[in-house]
Amino acid sequence: MTSWPATFGASRGTCGLEADFTEFVEVTERQLYRWALYLCRHAAQAEDLTQQAYLKLWKNWTAYHSNSPEHKKALAYTAVRSEYHDYLRVKSNQYLPSDLADHDVVGESDCVDELIAAENTREVLQAMEQLPEIWRKLIESVYFDGSTVAAFAETEGLHPKTASRYHNKALHMLRGILGQR
Structure with missing residues (x-):
């Protein structure tokens, strides 16, 4: 220890x-x-x-x-x-410490790993299409654009707690959709 x-x-x-x-x-x-x-x-x-x-x-x-x-x-x-x-x-908040940022860079892993990652990404994007519009925009903003839930709430004119609830409900729905596959 x-x-x-x-x-x-x-x-x-x-x-x-x-x-x-x-x-x-x-x-x-x-x-x-x-x-x-x-x-x-x-x-x-x-x-x-x-x-x-x-x-x-x-x-x-x-x-x-x-x-x-x-x-x-x-x-x-x-x-x-x-x-x-x-x-x-x-x-x-999807923060990645700087000492881990250089790991798993695209092109440095095995071909099989890249194919699996691409397939997983495709499945997630298809599942996101089934979300209500505001939830989809929130997930895209937080996980693809690097924004925060609070920043999304401000840009969309939502109360931060409402945006947080939308975020949790969207993740729950995505897990349910992806769990069915």
């Missing part, structure tokens, strides 16, 4: 805080990792979520220092859940 460097908290000025935090990590790391793994179902991502949560806690450790151990543990679980929700939010 995580191995914290000996100088991790040197800039904090007090060795007591660093020792306290290191002990906290040693006691809670396995439990938090299991919680993260339960949330995301992916080992590497669970490790990342756990580390991000610990970093978030470390930045505010002086504020948490006087709290009880159980309160600190609850804060750690909340931090993991918060990091997971942040990950889902970024994923739903």
